[in-house]
Amino acid sequence: MIRTRYRLCLTLQAPLLTHAAGTLTLGLDAATQRYRGQPVINGSLIRGNLRHLLGRFAQDLAQVPDPTDPRLRPVRGQDLAAWFGPDQTADAEPQIADLAFGLFWRLDPASVPSGSAQPARHRIAINAAEVVAEGQIQIAESAFAVGAEPTFTGELRARFSDEEARRHCERWLGKALARLSAIGAQKGVGFGRVLRAELLRLEPVALIEPPLDSAALGTRVGLVLHLNQPFNIAQTARFQPENNRYLNHDQIPGAAVKAVLARAHGGDREALQRDLEIDRLVVTMALPAPRSAPARRLPLPLSLAVFATAGGPVVHDLALEDAPCLLRYGDEQLPPLFLPDWKEAHRVAACRAWDPAGTDRESPPAHLLVVRTAIRPGENVAEESQLFALECTDVQDHCWCLDLDLDQVAPAARRAVTERLITLLSGGLQDLGKTRAGARVEVRSHPFGPTAPPQPIAIDGRDAWLILVRTPARLLPARIEDLLIPSTNGGERLKAAYSEYWTGACADLELRHYYAQQELVGGDYYWRHFRGREDYRPEWLTLAGSVFVLTSRPGADPERVRAAVTRWQRSGLPQVGDRAQDTWETNPYLRENGFGEVAINDPRHQALAPAAEALHRLPEDLP
Numbered sequence: 187m188i189r190t191r192y193r194l195c196l197t198l199q200a201p202l203l204t205h206a207a208g209t210l211t212l213g214l215d216a217a218t219q220r221y222r223g224q225p226v227i228n229g230s231l232i233r234g235n236l237r238h239l240l241g242r243f244a245q246d247l248a249q250v251p252d253p254t255d256p257r258l259r260p261v262r263g264q265d266l267a268a269w270f271g272p273d274q275t276a277d278a279e280p281q282i283a284d285l286a287f288g289l290f291w292r293l294d295p296a297s298v299p300s301g302s303a304q305p306a307r308h309r310i311a312i313n314a315a316e317v318v319a320e321g322q323i324q325i326a327e328s329a330f331a332v333g334a335e336p337t338f339t340g341e342l343r344a345r346f347s348d349e350e351a352r353r354h355c356e357r358w359l360g361k362a363l364a365r366l367s368a369i370g371a372q373k374g375v376g377f378g379r380v381l382r383a384e385l386l387r388l389e390p391v392a393l394i395e396p397p398l399d400s401a402a403l404g405t406r407v408g409l410v411l412h413l414n415q416p417f418n419i420a421q422t423a424r425f426q427p428e429n430n431r432y433l434n435h436d437q438i439p440g441a442a443v444k445a446v447l448a449r450a451h452g453g454d455r456e457a458l459q460r461d462l463e464i465d466r467l468v469v470t471m472a473l474p475a476p477r478s479a480p481a482r483r484l485p486l487p488l489s490l491a492v493f494a495t496a497g498g499p500v501v502h503d504l505a506l507e508d509a510p511c512l513l514r515y516g517d518e519q520l521p522p523l524f525l526p527d528w529k530e531a532h533r534v535a536a537c538r539a540w541d542p543a544g545t546d547r548e549s550p551p552a553h554l555l556v557v558r559t560a561i562r563p564g565e566n567v568a569e570e571s572q573l574f575a576l577e578c579t580d581v582q583d584h585c586w587c588l589d590l591d592l593d594q595v596a597p598a599a600r601r602a603v604t605e606r607l608i609t610l611l612s613g614g615l616q617d618l619g620k621t622r623a624g625a626r627v628e629v630r631s632h633p634f635g636p637t638a639p640p641q642p643i644a645i646d647g648r649d650a651w652l653i654l655v656r657t658p659a660r661l662l663p664a665r666i667e668d669l670l671i672p673s674t675n676g677g678e679r680l681k682a683a684y685s686e687y688w689t690g691a692c693a694d695l696e697l698r699h700y701y702a703q704q705e706l707v708g709g710d711y712y713w714r715h716f717r718g719r720e721d722y723r724p725e726w727l728t729l730a731g732s733v734f735v736l737t738s739r740p741g742a743d744p745e746r747v748r749a750a751v752t753r754w755q756r757s758g759l760p761q762v763g764d765r766a767q768d769t770w771e772t773n774p775y776l777r778e779n780g781f782g783e784v785a786i787n788d789p790r791h792q793a794l795a796p797a798a799e800a801l802h803r804l805p806e807d808l809p
Contacts, residue, residue: 187345187346189613190343190345192385194291194363195384196291196369196382198337198379200330200333201307201328202218202330202377202378203378204226217326217327218327221292221554225293225336226292227291228556229287229291229342235366235369236363237266240266244261244263247260256354257357261358269284284344285342285355286617287622290340291338292340306326308324309326311323311324341388366383404631406589406635408587409587409589410627411438411472411588411625411627413585413623413625414625415581416580416623417581417618417620417623418434418579419439420433420434432575436473436579437474437657439471439779440468440471440781441770442618442619448464451606462607463599465770466594467592468590469590470588470758471780474551475584475586477583477585481587482588483541485731487731488702488731488732490502490525490536492524492532495518499532501539502522503791504522504795505652505791507699507801509804514799551584553578555578557573559573559574588634591633611627639748639752641787643787648737650698650735650736651735651751651786653734654731654788655728655733657730657781657782659775660773661762662683662725663763685697691750695736695738695739695747696736696739697736699735701733702729703732704728708724727775754786755785758780
């Protein structure tokens with residue numbers, strides 16, 4: 187497999203208009219798309235125009251026989267399917283194209299004289315009688331003066347089976363770029379004329395820093411991902427407001443990282459197991475952090491409560507409390523406010539109390555909406571009703587931190603697996619998510635997660651373990667009789683279901699009480715891809731921030747308990763009983779893929795606990 191990077195420079199002649207989506211400035215009907223304050227061109231726009239041109243070439247050359255000289259080979263429909271991806275129906279499995287276009291082509295500021303922009307341009311509509319339509323005047327932003335020649339630069343990546351395939355693609359891309367006459371909106375009246383297009387092959391570079399000797403690494407290492415563009419990891423098994431909008435989380439699941447590593451390896455399933463033992467490799471969720479302070483910070487626990495006092499919000503952690511209570515404050519008794527009921531001031535106070543050094547909570551990654559549409563074949567215009575939008579996480583000033591754990595890999599194979607992983611990571615990670623973002627990888631010999639075994643705390647004279655769920659976990663079985671999880675009441679049935687899980691995970695522990703939230707997941711894609719052999723049934727995920735308080739049963743074996751909780755802290759929570767035999771092909775929520783991570787007995791739970799005399803406990807039978 188040959189992997190190649192290219193830089194494509196497009197010099198255009200203004201006026202130019204690439205439509206922006208969203209709220210427009212008062213008085214404008216059309217605005218220029220921008221990223222970080224500068225005009226940009228969508229990579230998907232360039233990709234669509236090139237595919238359209240090559241599609242016309244393929245149609246015109248369909249009857250031309252293949253010559254004996256491969257250098258004269260015409261472009262075919264199968265070439266387009268390989269380079270740009272096949273045309274897919276709504277229920278088709280996604281396929282990755284050989285060509286990956288950058289998300290944005292960015293403006294070279296030196297190509298545009300300072301102060302050359304015009305405030306706006308005015309257009310009118312013509313009716314069927316070929317006269318000006320009444321009231322149809324359009325005011326469009328003009329980012330560049332007429333005659334200006336802005337240059338936009340971006341990158342595309344490619345993979346080819348051999349050198350001949352690379353030359354064939356480069357030849358026809360060059361022909362399409364030579365015929366690319368205009369780009370953007372209003373091309374029919376002279377907007378966005380392409381003056382020059384230059385495609386330059388770039389030399390490969392190693393993207394891992396610093397180089398490390400695999401022998402110096404332990405069985406768990408930390409990785410820092412420095413992404414090169416906004417990304418979208420679609421929530422395929424979660425609620426989507428509309429079919430044409432893809433929501434996104436700021437976290438990158440370990441499954442996405444493992445998929446990229448598997449693709450970079452290029453082997454089949456047998457080779458991946460032999461070379462990487464990929465099913466036993468644990469890759470945690472990649473969490474965002476400021477570039478200046480890489481870390482994997484814990485979520486806010488759902489046991490955290492805010493009390494609205496006259497002097498401002500007061501924050502306490504009620505993880506040790508197993509019954510409703512009020513806070514005595516002067517002559518008042520104040521009820522706790524938990525996360526679902528917080529206002530912004532409560533959230534800020536809770537963040538500062540739980541994580542005073544967590545500056546990333548004050549500046550989480552920004553989001554942007556990238557809107558795309560299909561191009562009508564033969565006409566090179568936007569297709570009707572073929573619009574979709576990606577909600578993307580921006581990567582400016584942030585990195586993503588995760589751990590890679592080889593503890594479950596066979597000891598005799600760890601050294602070889604580590605060396606192969608270092609080799610794969612040396613080229614960085616490519617094709618992350620729907621925008622096919624790339625990442626430079628920084629490998630650290632010390633992991634982000636704790637390495638020391640957790641120590642028990644005492645509750646009512648028994649060893650106790652406070653389990654804080656760091657990433658979503660599937661702890662409830664799919665078939666629970668009459669479990670509807672209502673917003674009020676029904677708590678005993680839910681507690682019984684959770685108790686059954688924890689007893690199955692470690693028979694020496696029992697659930698004392700918990701603070702948890704659940705989310706229902708499912709959908710057509712989830713059912714077809716993972717559960718297609720069963721009747722459709724959505725499932726419950728326990729969300730990050732949930733807290734479970736476990737205590738040792740009378741006569742429990744302390745060493746067995748300590749071994750279990752240490753294993754959970756390192757590798758995540760085990761699967762619930764009805765999914766114990768699942769693999770990545772039938773369950774996306776495996777602990778090996780970053781789900782079910784936990785922190786155990788974090789000292790802040792006790793540090794933020796209120797004094798016993800400050801609480802007024804309510805009767806357990808309170809309605």
